Structure formats: C-alpha cells, structure tokens
Amino acid sequence: MNGINDNATNKKYKSKRKNEIIGKIFLYAILLLITICMILPFLWMLSASIKSNREVFVMDPFVWIPKQPKWDNYVKIWTKIPLLKFVQNTVVLTIVVTLLQLLTSSFAAYSFAKLDFKHKNKLFLAYIATIAMPWQVYMVPQFIMMRSMGLNDKLLAMICLQAFSAFGVFLMKQFYEGIPNDLCEAARIDGMSEYRIYAKxxxxxxxxxxxxxxxxxxxxxxxxxxxxxxxxRTETKKTIQLGLKMFIGQYSAEYGLIMAGSVVSLVPVIIVFLCLQKYFVEGVASTGLKG
Amino acid sequence: MKRRLVSVMLSTVMLSTVLAGCGGNTAQGPVAETPAVEEPTEAETSDAGESAEEPAAAADEEITLKWAIWDKDITPYWQAIKDGYEATHPGVTVEMTDLGATDYMTVLATELSGSGSDFDVVTIKDVPGYATLVSKNTLEPLDSYIADAGIDLSLYGGVDSQVRVDGNLYELPFRNDFWVVFYNKDIFDAAGVDYPTNDMTFEQYDELARKLADPTFGSQVYGTHYHTWRSAVQLFGVLDGKHTVMDGNYDFFRPYYEMVLKQEDDSICRNYADLSAEGLHYSAAFSGGDVAMLNMGSWYISTLIASLASGEYDTSLCGNWGIVKYPHAEGVEPGSTLGTITGLAVAGVSDQKDAAFDFVEWVSGPEGAAVMAATGNFPALMNDEISEIIAGLDGFPTDEASREALSVSNLYLEVPYAEKVSEVNDILDTYHKSIMNREVSIDDGIASMNTEVEKILAQ
Amino acid sequence: MDEKKAALMQRLETEAAELMRQIRAEADIEKKKKLIVKRDSIQRKLTATRNNRRISRETKRDLVAYSFIAPNFIGFAVFTLVPIVFAFLLAFMNWDGSNAISFVGFDNFKRMPTDTFFLAALKNTILYVLGTVPLTMIASLALAIVLNQKIRARGFFRTVAFFPYVASLAAITAVWSMIFHPSKGPVNYILYKVFSVPQDQLPKWFSGSLVLVTLVLFSVWKYMGYYMVIYLAGLQGISAELYEAGSLDGANTWQKFCYITWPQLRSTTFFVVVMLTINCFKVYDIAVMLAGGGDGKLSTSATVLVYYIYQNAFNYWDLGYSSAIAMVLFVMVLIVTLIQFRYEKKLEA
Structure with a gap:
C-alpha cells in the first residue's frame, strides 16, 4: 500500500487493520483447534485401519502411515462377517425409509400448512406431543404390538417404525408455512387441484x-x-451398526479390522452429506424453527 | 402376502379390542381379555405349522425339524450333529437357524414368546435364559418323554437335578464344559519354572503366577490372565461345594477378589479396566504368547486346536500348551470344578414334539456324545471312552497331566437353576464390574451383592 | 323427496334464526364466538341443501385435506400412537409377554424407591442431562457464531464440525475407547509424558466417577455440530441493521452479543434446549458402547434409565415394571419441557 503518506488518518486506519488481522489470526487459530478436535479421531481411525494390531498402540514414535500399510484389512472385513449382507440390508432400509418419510411427510405437511379442515389443530397436537415422547417410553408396547402383527425380525418392521415420524411432518410444515399463500391461491383460481399445486x-x-x-x-x-x-434378530437381517458391534465383540483384538469396518460404515453417510450439504443450512434456516 | 395382511389387520383389531377393554374397566378387564392377545399367536403358529407340513404331505412322511442355534460358521459341531442325525434318520431334515451368539437367549425368548415362531428344538445356552423360557411357559416338560424312552439320567452326573424347575426337567444337556487352567509351556521353560500340577492349591497357583510374571517393557509376561467375566474370579469361591452363586451371602468371594486385585497391582495379570476398555478377548490374550496361565472353560480346547492347525494362531507364541485341573482351596479334594451345560429343549409351540424329542434324545445320548467328542467338545454324557477320544485328538497336548485333567471329581454348575436367576446373575455381574474397576472396595462390593440379592430373593 | 327437502330447510332455518337471537343476547364474547361458529355451519348446510349438493364444499375440502394426511397419519397412529396408549396401561400391569396379564395398580411404581439400580440410573441420567445440555448449548452457539463470520473455507469448517454427528456411534465409540484407553491411549500418554502425571494416577476414563464425565464430553463432541447448524440458521435470521445500529452506538463485540445476538436467538435457544433435553434423557447407546466393556452391561456408576428399561423388558421380561420406569422418564421430560415453555412464555410477555 502507499507507505509514503504519513498522516494521522492513515495511522489510525493502519492500527485498525492491524487489530483486524490479529483478530483474524486468533479466529483461525480457534478454528484450527476445533477442527483438530473434530477430525483427529477420524484421521486416527483411517490411520489405524491400515495398521497391524501392534502398530495401533505404538506412540513413540507415532506414525500416521505405517511403513507397510495393511490394505488387506479392507479385504478381510468382507469375509470375516457377512458385511456385504449387512450393508445391503442397511442400504435397502435407509433408502426405503428416507423415500417414504419424504413423501408422506411432505404430503401431510402440505395439508397442515396450506389447507383448512376440521380437527386440524387436534391432529397436529397429536404429532407434536409425540416428539416430546422419548421412543424408549413406548418401545416395549410397540414391540409387543409389532410382534403380534408378525413383524418381529423383519426389515418391514423397521421400515414401519421409522417411515412415519412426527419430526418429518413438523419440519416440512414449518417450511411450507414460509412459502407465501398467494402462490397457492393464484393456482387455485387457475383451477388447479390441490394435488397438482402440491406436485407442481x-x-x-x-x-x-x-x-x-x-x-x-x-x-x-x-x-x-x-x-x-x-x-x-437373525444374522441375515442385521444392519451394519449391529454388524459393526458384533465385529467389535468377536474380533476384539483386531483393531485394524475394526477400524477398517468403521471407515466402510462411514463412507455412504458422508457421501450423502456432501451431496446435500449446500442446501442444508438453507433448509434448516427456512423452517423458522419456532418451538 | 395377502394372508399376512389379513393377520396384520386381525391382530390390530384384536389389540385395539384389548386396549378398549383395558381402558374401560381396568380392574378386571385385562385378565379377561388376555386370551384375545394370545389368539393371533395361535393363529400364526398353526399357520407356520401348516407351511412346514405342506412339503411333508407331498413327499411321503418327511419331517423337517427347525432348530435354533448360534454361530453356525465358527462352531463345528452343529453341522456334524445335523449330518449325523440325518444319516441315521432317513426322511428327517434338520433345519438350523442361526440367532447369533451375542444375546442368543434374549433373542430366543423373544422369538418363542412371539407369534410366528416355528421352532421345534431350541438350544439352551445358559441357565438364566433357561429360567426365563421356563417361566414364560415356552418349553415342553420332558419327564414323560424321558420315562417313555427309558433314559437313565444318572449318566449325566447329577447335573440334571440342578436344572429342575419344581421337579420338572425342561432340557436335556448334550454338552458339558468345565473350567481348567491352560498354560503356555514355553513361558514356563523360559523362566525355568516347573509346570503346574493337577493338585495345586490357590497359594501355589498365586506363587507360580508371581514367579512367571515379568514386567520388563517390551518383553512383558503376565503370570496369569482373568477374562472380564465374573466367573473368572467368583467361581474360585464356589469350588468347595459349600456355596453357590445363588446363596445370597457372598462373603466367600473375598479372599479371591483380594488375590486377583493384588495380582493386578503387582502387574502379575492384565488389569481389568484396560481389558474392558479394549474388550480384549481371552483367546487373543492367550494366543499373544505373553500369558503363562489362563483359567478358562474346556470349550477353549477345541478352538485352540483348530486355530493352531489353521494357522490363525502363531504356533511359536502359543503352540506349546497344556492344561491342568483348577486350583483348589486348602482341604478340598482336587479335581472339583465348575461347569456349564448346553442343553436341548422342545419348544412348546412345536406340532411335532415326538419327532423333536427323538432328536433331543439322540443328540444328548451316546451317538451325539461321540459326534461331540470327535469335534473336540465335551458331551454331557462323559465317560472314560469319551475322554480317550478327546485326549487322542490331533493337537491335544501329549503329556499325562493334561490327559488326567480331563477327569473331574466333582462338577458344580456355574449357575444352578433358581427362580430369580437372571436378576441375581445381573447383580453379581454389576458389582463384579464395580469391584474390578475399583469403583468400590471389595467389602462394599460384596455387601452390596448381599443386600441386593436378598431384596430379589425376598420378592 | 322435495317435501323432505323443504321440511329440512324449514328446520334449519328456524334453528339458524334461534341461534341468531341467542348470539345477540349473549354477553360473553367466548360463548358468542362458539355460537357464531355453530350458526355458520348450519348456514353452510342450508346452502348445500338449497343447491342440491350431497357433499358440501366443506366436506369435500376436508376430504382432500385428509387424503394428504392419511398416508403419514395412518402409519403414525398405528405404529406410534397406539403403542403410547398401550405403554400407559402396561405401567399398571404385570406381564411377562407370554402368560396372562394382571392388573397391579401402583405396585410397579412402589418398587422404585427401594430399587438401587433404578435410583442409580435415575441419578446418572439426571447428572448426564445437567452436564450435557448446557455444555452442548454453549459449545454449539460459540461454534455457530465463529462460523457465521465471513471467513475463508467456511463450508469446510462447517462440514468438519458436522462430521461427528454423521458418523456412526459404534465406529466412533471404538475410536474413543482407544484414544482414551487407560494405559495405552494417546490421551493418557500425553498426560503421562507432557504433564508428568504419575502412571498409577492416570485417569480411568471409562469407570468410576469419571465415566459420566467421559459420556458428557463425548456427547458434546458428537452433537455440537448438529445444534450448531440450528444456531447458524437462527443467526442468519438476525437482521444486519441491528448490528450496524449497535456499531454506531459504539457497542463492542461482547455488548453486541449480549444486547443483540442473545435476545434475538431466544426462540432458537429455546428449540435447542428442548430438543437437547429430550435427546439427553434418552441416552442409551452412548453409555452402553462407551462404558459397557465386553458384555455391554453397565455398572451402577454408568447405568442410565433407558438401559434399565431395556434390561427389565428384554432380559427379565418384567414388562410392567419396564413401562412404569418409562413413564417416570416421560414425566420427567414432560416437566422439564413444560417449565421451558412456561419460561419462554414469560420472556415473551
């Protein structure tokens, strides 16, 4: 910058800049610290997943990548337990639940947000009340009921349980309420049915x-x-989380393998998160979040 | 699909009826309405029975027995039993369902109390689980079958009397494991210490462990190892035959907790907090080659032999092993040990109970015992012949002491049957954890066991 | 047909007229409103009958609305509402899942005060909530404020902060139990080497009184990213003009936080605290996976209510007692939530 000018304003400006820079450095230092806290366990997990059992706990000297990385840990985990089956089950379960949840919640939420009807408040109250109800409070009766329906030990049971959550309806309703009513009204005047307004x-x-x-x-x-x-209950129906826990139980001393399994279980969630994250903050912001 | 839908709707309706009943007059409603809840269960069961019988009708008197087991892939004898039985019983197919080893008994209890269960034969893994199943009326009493078949129960060495419920027997044991001390001969040789013997007091055992331990960093050796199970410590106390874990007064645990904690303090054995944080399996500890002695059940013999043969364990680390009888307290006859039985039971919902019992009888009888022994496992029907088969297995230690260690003078069940055995078991587990983690002193821990168990037994 | 219609219309008209008179006479506003609603509905029926429509526009409107709700609501009612009602009833029963149910009144509740394990679970759960809720709230708010600044690689930092929430519990608890391993883990290694803590005094993170501290630390670490996102959303809703006005008045950063950010975030904070409290009362898998050791059993120093509920239900098959404990949990959550609502209302007023 122009260092020749030596008047008072410039000095003041300079010291302000200096403060700002110090502030920025401080900010980044804090951020760096937080980042380290957040990400270190994951890096450690990655590093341990290619180590042998002995290397995992060697601290002195600590190396991130061992001299002979044991990549075959990633091969072994698929044969030691039916991990592929677990992944399949979890993928099916997660996709079906997510789709059903999106569809039914947004459908119901549209009605709550944009339509008038009898008992609207009562119905919505029923939804809200269950959000405050911990699942564990009714998990036993729910289990008994599901069992009497013959749904015990079936993936279908998990789908039924998770696909119709009150949380989804609540979240979507908050969002729809943020969309101006005029849009719908205009469409209604044009003779669009409610279903088309929802879809289009x-x-x-x-x-x-x-x-x-x-x-x-x-x-x-x-x-x-x-x-x-x-x-x-049966092995062939279990999900990846149960598999991972089982793995930890059965091969308790095989730290490398456990970590490799953990890394594998993380990948899909992280992919989904990265794909959707640009919408994410915006999405939460627009729901208004009024308790 | 359609049928399922109908049954779903049916049971929903049933349930809402029950709920309505409960809401209306809670005083006597539920009792009266209970059958309604059970009804779908029966409907479903007969449903399942039908589908099981359908192929039977088609292919001339064929029977399919559905059998609940765990860990099919890593336990060799399930398949051997199935093959053996099917070979001698043409027309019978045994279908195994693997429920996994973790939480096996919980899973089984859930399966059997629910609708849609079509098990004929179920394996009973432990006594607390057995007690649950019996109290839930899900097992068939076997006494009349036993009388009809003329089975001599005395062959089971009296363990059957320890699992009788109100005089009735609901399972027949087919496998019987007992605790022994495994030791690594290489470590003894390196330290120039004599091998343990079949007649060893606790003082001698403790002394031996201390001699062998070497705390040098890098080449650390542990004199002995205790797995995190409470049995690994508490069972020492019941060896004299005067106490059981259902006693309600556990003061007799004290000397053994003192011994083990002292050993921990002196780095004679791995410490409990570490073991439980990393969840170290006893097999990993022993096969690592730095543990001189390990007190463990005889089931580990077959694992050890198989894993050494397959190369999963390093023979240079633990290939040279032996077993001796459990140590004993001063003045108690050596050879007393604790055992666990694995049994078979006939499910109450089964619609082919006679066929199911025939299978149970075969497996726990001499033929089944031979199959078990051939796979390196201990059948419940133990005699010298069976001991010979096991001691003659390829990979079994050749020394005389190991062979002799297989003969047991007194066998007490780790957990005999009692009404509240699950609850008592959990209490002992919990305070074992607290004592070993040094959350409470030994005295306080034992005092808590006493008061809590007393409360349960008083109920 | 026509006669019937005429009679019906006649009746409706008289009813409407009668209501109209009552409305005029009624002094109480609330009652008046109710009457007006009643008259409106009769009026609508009247129009419908006059126009010969069998289904009124209102009914049709309701049906459309219900058709939107039905797919979700049926599933929700069957799989959530019915079990909740059942849970309330079961708390007063004795049932093992197989044999006959019997009604036992308050017996299940009477057992609790003398049940050591229940009391331990209750105490631990409350301590855990008291520790986790404020810490997570503060951490996530601080994080949100920092990440709401205009800084380089903001997206990256946000993603990193959200990472622990996304990760599966079984995987990261395995990492934590190694990192905090009492004798071999890096944390204790650093304490030993750098801070020269003697070997026998190294903390045992997973047992004794420290285990709750570890649970709280872990929960804050795992969930602060999630609540940070919610706070970020709240922060974006605060208008920049407020801050500009604050700057003109010469407010420093701290003052701006106290007088602008914090009050403006009130409803967000309320939401965060309510959700946090509910979620913390539900703690189960974190405890089992971090403190359960090999067999997944929790000793009295780490046991929590949900663990005990599970134990009673699926190990002892004492479903009545299990439901009764669940009711205690629910009532606690309800009370805390209600207090928060009350407080929020008071602030609003």
Missing part, C-alpha cells in the same frame, strides 16, 4: 427442506442401533 408448485420449491429431512432421516436410519437390536 410446492414440491419443487421445497428442495432445501427436503434435503434437510433427507440428511436427518438418512443419518438416523443408517446409524440406528437400538431399533435394529430389538427387531432384527
């Missing part, structure tokens, strides 16, 4: 909210542990 106007507009719901549902279903633990 609301759905395309709700991409951010849909991505948000997708991530929430996907992450929850993919990572659910207690649900599958109770409902899915």
């Amino acid at each position: 106007i609301m759905l395309p507009l709700s991409k951010p909210a849909l991505s948000t719901l997708t991530i929430f549902t996907f992450v929850n279903t993919w990572n659910d542990y207690l649900g599958p633990l109770i409902y899915l």
Whole structure:
C-alpha cells in the first residue's frame, strides 16, 4: 500500500487493520483447534485401519502411515462377517425409509400448512406431543404390538417404525408455512387441484427442506442401533451398526479390522452429506424453527 | 402376502379390542381379555405349522425339524450333529437357524414368546435364559418323554437335578464344559519354572503366577490372565461345594477378589479396566504368547486346536500348551470344578414334539456324545471312552497331566437353576464390574451383592 | 323427496334464526364466538341443501385435506400412537409377554424407591442431562457464531464440525475407547509424558466417577455440530441493521452479543434446549458402547434409565415394571419441557 503518506488518518486506519488481522489470526487459530478436535479421531481411525494390531498402540514414535500399510484389512472385513449382507440390508432400509418419510411427510405437511379442515389443530397436537415422547417410553408396547402383527425380525418392521415420524411432518410444515399463500391461491383460481399445486408448485420449491429431512432421516436410519437390536434378530437381517458391534465383540483384538469396518460404515453417510450439504443450512434456516 | 395382511389387520383389531377393554374397566378387564392377545399367536403358529407340513404331505412322511442355534460358521459341531442325525434318520431334515451368539437367549425368548415362531428344538445356552423360557411357559416338560424312552439320567452326573424347575426337567444337556487352567509351556521353560500340577492349591497357583510374571517393557509376561467375566474370579469361591452363586451371602468371594486385585497391582495379570476398555478377548490374550496361565472353560480346547492347525494362531507364541485341573482351596479334594451345560429343549409351540424329542434324545445320548467328542467338545454324557477320544485328538497336548485333567471329581454348575436367576446373575455381574474397576472396595462390593440379592430373593 | 327437502330447510332455518337471537343476547364474547361458529355451519348446510349438493364444499375440502394426511397419519397412529396408549396401561400391569396379564395398580411404581439400580440410573441420567445440555448449548452457539463470520473455507469448517454427528456411534465409540484407553491411549500418554502425571494416577476414563464425565464430553463432541447448524440458521435470521445500529452506538463485540445476538436467538435457544433435553434423557447407546466393556452391561456408576428399561423388558421380561420406569422418564421430560415453555412464555410477555 502507499507507505509514503504519513498522516494521522492513515495511522489510525493502519492500527485498525492491524487489530483486524490479529483478530483474524486468533479466529483461525480457534478454528484450527476445533477442527483438530473434530477430525483427529477420524484421521486416527483411517490411520489405524491400515495398521497391524501392534502398530495401533505404538506412540513413540507415532506414525500416521505405517511403513507397510495393511490394505488387506479392507479385504478381510468382507469375509470375516457377512458385511456385504449387512450393508445391503442397511442400504435397502435407509433408502426405503428416507423415500417414504419424504413423501408422506411432505404430503401431510402440505395439508397442515396450506389447507383448512376440521380437527386440524387436534391432529397436529397429536404429532407434536409425540416428539416430546422419548421412543424408549413406548418401545416395549410397540414391540409387543409389532410382534403380534408378525413383524418381529423383519426389515418391514423397521421400515414401519421409522417411515412415519412426527419430526418429518413438523419440519416440512414449518417450511411450507414460509412459502407465501398467494402462490397457492393464484393456482387455485387457475383451477388447479390441490394435488397438482402440491406436485407442481410446492414440491419443487421445497428442495432445501427436503434435503434437510433427507440428511436427518438418512443419518438416523443408517446409524440406528437400538431399533435394529430389538427387531432384527437373525444374522441375515442385521444392519451394519449391529454388524459393526458384533465385529467389535468377536474380533476384539483386531483393531485394524475394526477400524477398517468403521471407515466402510462411514463412507455412504458422508457421501450423502456432501451431496446435500449446500442446501442444508438453507433448509434448516427456512423452517423458522419456532418451538 | 395377502394372508399376512389379513393377520396384520386381525391382530390390530384384536389389540385395539384389548386396549378398549383395558381402558374401560381396568380392574378386571385385562385378565379377561388376555386370551384375545394370545389368539393371533395361535393363529400364526398353526399357520407356520401348516407351511412346514405342506412339503411333508407331498413327499411321503418327511419331517423337517427347525432348530435354533448360534454361530453356525465358527462352531463345528452343529453341522456334524445335523449330518449325523440325518444319516441315521432317513426322511428327517434338520433345519438350523442361526440367532447369533451375542444375546442368543434374549433373542430366543423373544422369538418363542412371539407369534410366528416355528421352532421345534431350541438350544439352551445358559441357565438364566433357561429360567426365563421356563417361566414364560415356552418349553415342553420332558419327564414323560424321558420315562417313555427309558433314559437313565444318572449318566449325566447329577447335573440334571440342578436344572429342575419344581421337579420338572425342561432340557436335556448334550454338552458339558468345565473350567481348567491352560498354560503356555514355553513361558514356563523360559523362566525355568516347573509346570503346574493337577493338585495345586490357590497359594501355589498365586506363587507360580508371581514367579512367571515379568514386567520388563517390551518383553512383558503376565503370570496369569482373568477374562472380564465374573466367573473368572467368583467361581474360585464356589469350588468347595459349600456355596453357590445363588446363596445370597457372598462373603466367600473375598479372599479371591483380594488375590486377583493384588495380582493386578503387582502387574502379575492384565488389569481389568484396560481389558474392558479394549474388550480384549481371552483367546487373543492367550494366543499373544505373553500369558503363562489362563483359567478358562474346556470349550477353549477345541478352538485352540483348530486355530493352531489353521494357522490363525502363531504356533511359536502359543503352540506349546497344556492344561491342568483348577486350583483348589486348602482341604478340598482336587479335581472339583465348575461347569456349564448346553442343553436341548422342545419348544412348546412345536406340532411335532415326538419327532423333536427323538432328536433331543439322540443328540444328548451316546451317538451325539461321540459326534461331540470327535469335534473336540465335551458331551454331557462323559465317560472314560469319551475322554480317550478327546485326549487322542490331533493337537491335544501329549503329556499325562493334561490327559488326567480331563477327569473331574466333582462338577458344580456355574449357575444352578433358581427362580430369580437372571436378576441375581445381573447383580453379581454389576458389582463384579464395580469391584474390578475399583469403583468400590471389595467389602462394599460384596455387601452390596448381599443386600441386593436378598431384596430379589425376598420378592 | 322435495317435501323432505323443504321440511329440512324449514328446520334449519328456524334453528339458524334461534341461534341468531341467542348470539345477540349473549354477553360473553367466548360463548358468542362458539355460537357464531355453530350458526355458520348450519348456514353452510342450508346452502348445500338449497343447491342440491350431497357433499358440501366443506366436506369435500376436508376430504382432500385428509387424503394428504392419511398416508403419514395412518402409519403414525398405528405404529406410534397406539403403542403410547398401550405403554400407559402396561405401567399398571404385570406381564411377562407370554402368560396372562394382571392388573397391579401402583405396585410397579412402589418398587422404585427401594430399587438401587433404578435410583442409580435415575441419578446418572439426571447428572448426564445437567452436564450435557448446557455444555452442548454453549459449545454449539460459540461454534455457530465463529462460523457465521465471513471467513475463508467456511463450508469446510462447517462440514468438519458436522462430521461427528454423521458418523456412526459404534465406529466412533471404538475410536474413543482407544484414544482414551487407560494405559495405552494417546490421551493418557500425553498426560503421562507432557504433564508428568504419575502412571498409577492416570485417569480411568471409562469407570468410576469419571465415566459420566467421559459420556458428557463425548456427547458434546458428537452433537455440537448438529445444534450448531440450528444456531447458524437462527443467526442468519438476525437482521444486519441491528448490528450496524449497535456499531454506531459504539457497542463492542461482547455488548453486541449480549444486547443483540442473545435476545434475538431466544426462540432458537429455546428449540435447542428442548430438543437437547429430550435427546439427553434418552441416552442409551452412548453409555452402553462407551462404558459397557465386553458384555455391554453397565455398572451402577454408568447405568442410565433407558438401559434399565431395556434390561427389565428384554432380559427379565418384567414388562410392567419396564413401562412404569418409562413413564417416570416421560414425566420427567414432560416437566422439564413444560417449565421451558412456561419460561419462554414469560420472556415473551
């Protein structure tokens, strides 16, 4: 910059800049620290997944990539337990649940947000009340009921449980309420049916909210542990989380393998997250989030 | 598909009826309405039975027995039993369902109490689980079958009496494991210490462990190893035959907790907190070659032989092993040990109970025992002949002491049947954890066991 | 047919007239409103009958609305609402899932005060909630404020912060139990080497009184990214003009936070705290996976309510007692949520 000018304003300007720079450096230092805390366990996981059992706990000297990386850890995990089957089950479950959730929630939410009808408030209250109800409170009766329907030990049971959540309806309704009513009114005057308004106007507009719901549902279903633990009993129906836990139990000393399995279980969720993340913050923002 | 839909709707309706009943007059409603809940169960069961019988009708008296087991892939004897039975019983197919080893009994209890279960024969993994199944009325009492078949129960060495419920027997044991001490001869040789013997007191055992331990970093050797199970410590206390884990007063655990914790403090054995944080399996500990002695069940013999043969374990680390009888307290006859039985039971919902019992009888009888022994496992029907088969297995230690260690003088069940056995079991587990993690002192831990178990037993 | 219609219209008209008179006479506004609603509905029926429509426009409108709700609501009602009602009833019953149900009144609840394991679970759960809720809230708010600045690679940092939430529990608890391993883990290694903590005093992160601390730390680490996203959304809703006005008045950063950011974020904070509280009361898998050791059993220092609910239901088959404990959990969540609602209302007023 122009260092020749030496008047007072410039000095003041310079010191302000200096403060700003110090502030920025401080900010980045904090961010770096947080990033390290957040990401270190994952890097450690990656590093341990290509180490032998002995190398995992060697601290002095600590190496991130061992001299002879054991890539075959990633091959072995598929043969030690039926991991492929677990992944298949989880993929099927997660996709079906997410699709059903998106479809039925946005459908119901449209009605709650844009239509007037009898008992609207009562019905919505029923939804809201269950959000405050921990699942564990009714998991036992739910289990008994599902069992009497013959749904015990079936993937269908997990689908039924997770596809119709109150949370999805609530989230989508909050978003739809943010979309001006005039849009719908105009369409109604043009003689569009409610179904067409939903399909042609609301759905395309709700991409951010849909991505948000997708991530929430996907992450929850993919990572659910207690649900599958109770409902899915036979080996061939288990999900990846149960598989991973089983793996940890059976091959407790094979740290490299456990970590490799963990890395594999992370990949799909991270891909989905990265694909949708640009909509994500926008989606949560527009739901208004009024408790 | 259609049928399922109907049954779903049916049971939903049933359920709402029950709920309505409960809501209306809670005082006697539920009792009266209970059959309604059970109804879909029966409907479903007969449904399942039908589908099982359909092929039977088609192919001339063929029977399919559905059998609940665990860990099919890593346990060799399930398949051997199935093959053996099918070979001698033409027309019978045994269909195995693997419910996984973790939570096996919980899974089974859930399956059997639910609708749609079509098991004929179920394997009973442990006594607490057995107690649950019996109290839920899901197993068939076997006494009349046993009388009809003329089975001599005395061959089972009295263990059957320890699992009788109100005088009735609901399972027949086919496998019987007992605790022994495994040791790594190479470590003893390197330290120049004599091998353990079949007549070893706890003092001698402790002394031996201390002699062998070497805390040098890098070449660390542990004198002994205790797995995280409470049995690994608590069972020492029941060896004298005067106490059982259902006693309600556990003061007799004290000396053994003292011994083990002292050993931990002196780095004679791995410490519990570490073991439980990393979830180290006992097999990984012993096969690592730095553990001189390991007290463990006889089931580990077949694993050890098989894993060494397949190259999964390094023979240079643990290939030279032996077993001796469990140590004993001063004044107690050596050779007393604790055992666990694995049994077979006939499911109450089965519609071919006679065929199912025939299978149970075969497996726990002499033919089944031979199959078990050939795979390196201990059948419940133990005699010298069976011991010979096991001691003659390829890979079994050749020394006389190991062979002799297989003969047991007194066998007590780790957990005998009692009404609240699941709850008591959990209490003992919990406080074992607290004591070993040093969350409470030994005295406080044992005092808590006493008060909590007393509460349960008083109910 | 026509006669019937005429009679019906006659009746409706008289009813409407009668209501009209009542409305005029009624002084209470609330009652008046109700009457007006009633008259409107009769009026609508009247129009419908006059125009010979069998289904009124309102009915049709309702049907359309219900058709939108039905797919979700049927699933929701069957799989969630019915079990909830059942849960309430079961708490007063004795049932093992197979034998006959019997009604036992409050017996299940009477057992609780003397049940050591229940009391331990209750205490641990409450301590866990008290530790996790404020810490997570503060951490996520701070993170959101930092990541709401105009900085380079903001997207990257946000993604990183969200990472632990996305990761599966079984996988990262395995990493944590190695990192915090009492004798071999890097954390204790650093404490030993750098801070020269003597070997026998190294913390045992997964047992004793420390286990709850570890659980809280882990939960904050895992969930702060999630609540950060919610706070970010809230922050974006605050108008920039407010801050500009604050700058003109010479407010420093801290003052701006106290007088602008914090009050403006009130409804977001309320949402965050409610969701956090509910989720924290539900803690189960974190405890089992971090503190369960090999067999997944929790000792009295780490046991939590949901673990005990699960234990009673699926190990002891004492479904009545299990439901009763679940009710206690629900009532606690309800009370805390209601207090928060009350507080929020008070602030609004």
